[in-house]
Amino acid sequence: MNMENYSEVTRDQVEQALNIAVNQIAGDLDQFTHAFKINGTTNNFYEPNINRSWTSGFWTGQIWLAYEWTKDERFRKAAEVQVDSFSKRMDDNFDINHHDMGFLYSLSCVAAYKLTENQIGKEAAIRAANHLITRYQEDGQFIQAWGNVGADDNYRLIIDCLLNLPLLYWATEVTGDSKYADIAQRHIDTSLKVVLREDHSTYHTYYFEKGTGKPLYGETRQGYSDDSAWARGQAWGIYGTALSYRYTKKEAYKDIFYKVTDFFIDNLPKDLVPYWDFEFSDPSTESRDSSAAAIAVCGILEMCKYLEKEQKEKYRCVALKILKSLIDNYAAKDPKSSNGLLLHGVYAKGTPYNNCEDRNVDECNVWGDYFYLEALMREVKDWKLYW
Ligand code: GLY
Numbered sequence: 001m002n003m004e005n006y007s008e009v010t011r012d013q014v015e016q017a018l019n020i021a022v023n024q025i026a027g028d029l030d031q032f033t034h035a036f037k038i039n040g041t042t043n044n045f046y047e048p049n050i051n052r053s054w055t056s057g058f059w060t061g062q063i064w065l066a067y068e069w070t071k072d073e074r075f076r077k078a079a080e081v082q083v084d085s086f087s088k089r090m091d092d093n094f095d096i097n098h099h100d101m102g103f104l105y106s107l108s109c110v111a112a113y114k115l116t117e118n119q120i121g122k123e124a125a126i127r128a129a130n131h132l133i134t135r136y137q138e139d140g141q142f143i144q145a146w147g148n149v150g151a152d153d154n155y156r157l158i159i160d161c162l163l164n165l166p167l168l169y170w171a172t173e174v175t176g177d178s179k180y181a182d183i184a185q186r187h188i189d190t191s192l193k194v195v196l197r198e199d200h201s202t203y204h205t206y207y208f209e210k211g212t213g214k215p216l217y218g219e220t221r222q223g224y225s226d227d228s229a230w231a232r233g234q235a236w237g238i239y240g241t242a243l244s245y246r247y248t249k250k251e252a253y254k255d256i257f258y259k260v261t262d263f264f265i266d267n268l269p270k271d272l273v274p275y276w277d278f279e280f281s282d283p284s285t286e287s288r289d290s291s292a293a294a295i296a297v298c299g300i301l302e303m304c305k306y307l308e309k310e311q312k313e314k315y316r317c318v319a320l321k322i323l324k325s326l327i328d329n330y331a332a333k334d335p336k337s338s339n340g341l342l343l344h345g346v347y348a349k350g351t352p353y354n355n356c357e358d359r360n361v362d363e364c365n366v367w368g369d370y371f372y373l374e375a376l377m378r379e380v381k382d383w384k385l386y387w
Helices: 011-028 056-070 073-091 101-116 119-133 159-164 166-175 179-194 231-248 251-266 290-304 309-330 366-380
Strands: 156-158 205-208 215-219 345-348 359-363
Touching: 011 056, 011 073, 011 309, 011 366, 056 073, 056 101, 056 366, 073 101, 073 119, 101 119, 101 159, 101 166, 119 166, 119 179, 156 159, 156 179, 159 166, 159 179, 159 231, 166 179, 166 231, 179 215, 179 231, 179 251, 231 251, 231 290, 251 290, 290 309, 290 345, 290 366, 309 366
Parallel strands: none
Antiparallel strands: 156 205, 205 215, 345 359
């Protein structure tokens, strides 16, 4: 993708976008303090929901980001109500039979602890980390994503899990117990060995043989087909390898970052926001997944911290061009037309090859909103990660 004629976003444009987003979040607090935004919108509006699914933490994370930017106590109080809810979710063992403890607890409870030393958040997040490591499978050396632990039909990892691992690195840091980081390390090594294809696209999920741990085959869940490159999966790969590098400083992960990121960049359509699967390219009537672009921007900006000057400039420049397209063409600007931040995402889209039903197609989704806001924050301050 030749991006020479694209311009990078400016600091003023970022601040303007950030203020629009934070005003939207402030306006939503009445409806969404004791309730959550989860998953995606219908006709661009979220309905209030209970604290469930893998996505509720993205809403709390947005509130914490808004608090960081404004220091307005209304945000802090709302986020604290939600942290209590996350603590109760662990007490009740409610909807946690999966690996998404990082998505849920890093952005809500770890954020609370890092920003305000919230002890309820700290304790809940450690419990979440303890729960996550119960899903570790020695045969194959990976954290099982979905289903009952050890289930034959779900003996697999998924690329998204790389974003759940910072919770484990954080748990090692605060408890002094290396077992969390050890498991994270083994999972990263296994994942990065199996998910990357020869053309540097990625598998969404990968199965192992139970009993021997032998790697078996890749399969998609939300991509177009087993052999295609699901755009959000590729974006999880970008941010996932950047975070893996952040926590381990293993040079091999940097190489994988370049490969996964270059595939993403090289296959972008003209407006720099991918269709929901790289099976599609311009011209196409398929939906975009704006969330994939937002995740990729955050991952690239994170990795730029560790790159040499020339590479840093190259990748940072790409990230800022993608972010400009998100602000100009995808950001919601009027609370009357949406209560989300980033339009035109896709949760899932059914194809003859993926056993999925359509979910939130061409809608906002709460992780797209979160990563969009995180990307903006990264550009206005030296943002300390909740991850
Ligand atoms: N982690 C689930 C998804 O990206 O849809």
